Amino acid sequence: MFAVIVGCSEIGYHLAKSLLATGHEVVVVEKDRERCQLLIDEVGGISLQGDGTDEVILKQAGLARADVLIAVTGRDDTNLVVCQMTKHVFNVPRTMAVIRDPKNEALFHLLGVDVVVNSIHLVLASLEEGIPGRPLVHLSSLSAPGTELISVSIPSDAGVVGMRLEDVELPPHSFISLVIKKGGASLPTDGLVLEADDELVAVTMTGDEQTLYDILTGV
Amino acid sequence: MRVLILGCGRLTTTLVPDLAGNGTEITILSRDRECLESVSDIPGVEVVLTIEPTMQDYLQLAGVDTTDIFLALSDDDHRNALTAQIARHIFNVPKVICHLDNPQLQILYASLGLDVVGYSFGLLQDIRQSIEK
Structure with a gap:
């Protein structure tokens, strides 16, 4: 499977490494040069520095042939734009996003994001349990x-x-x-x-x- | 008529004095304290200061569920695209206008049915029309 990840946040970084370790092909798009370099130093040239909502950068990342796009920039608004562009411009079959405002979950689903992960909910649940x-x-x-x-x-x-x-x-x-x-x-x-x-x-x-x-x- | 504006920048401060009054109530939601202070004295203008202007709770606090018009005029395209779609799809605001700078995003969101405004949007259309002449 070929996954494009936008955002090399903690989540993007660990997800990329874990997908690679299980034999998948991964490209990470990240705005910040240092975060980008971190991945290159550790696992080789799988990251691309640039704006993950720029069509040109996404094309370079090979998005058109991706099986799945995962938006984990840490910002709900950017993640939504990435997913909408992926769906409507690149026709990728599956888009996934992590959101921070739990109330955005319904909107993301409505606008066609296939998998919406509510990170605050998951963290709160684990903490509340303890x-x-x-x-x-x-x-x-x-x-x-x-x-x-x-x-x-x-x-x-x-x-x-x-x-x-x-x-x-x-x-x-x-x-x-x-x-x-x-x-x-x-x-x-x-x-x-x-x-x-x-x-x-x-x-x-x-x-x-x-x-x-x-x-x-x-x- | 009630108007809710996201973002306080030159667009907003230029627009608001013309719009306010004559029964038009304006609420401006922004994270820019100084800019909000510069327009808060205008009659008919209310301001809401928050560092999280895109969170649905703050949009509701500013009255997105009762507004007639929502204008997404912040200096951040992504913020505008998200809030315009929240206003339109979650709160069913009758008129939603979204400012976008990036021509790629202007084309995408216009095709998704948003009312998009932006300098380069007009510029692209002008160039295309000039070529066709």
């Missing part, structure tokens, strides 16, 4: 704009402990989709009673996470 006593974890943004998948652990002193799931009043458009108890995961059936340390996977709207969290963990 913070003691913080039982709300962002799992993912869903394809419907403004919908989030979260996970909440029920503390032992929460008001909902001992309640039946259908009696818990959730914010509108929020749903419990999975209940993970000590014995294993199950679908949220009627009559299911919540216990301390249950983990609930829920779909909610962006902005409603805190309300849902308060309902499920409030004393």
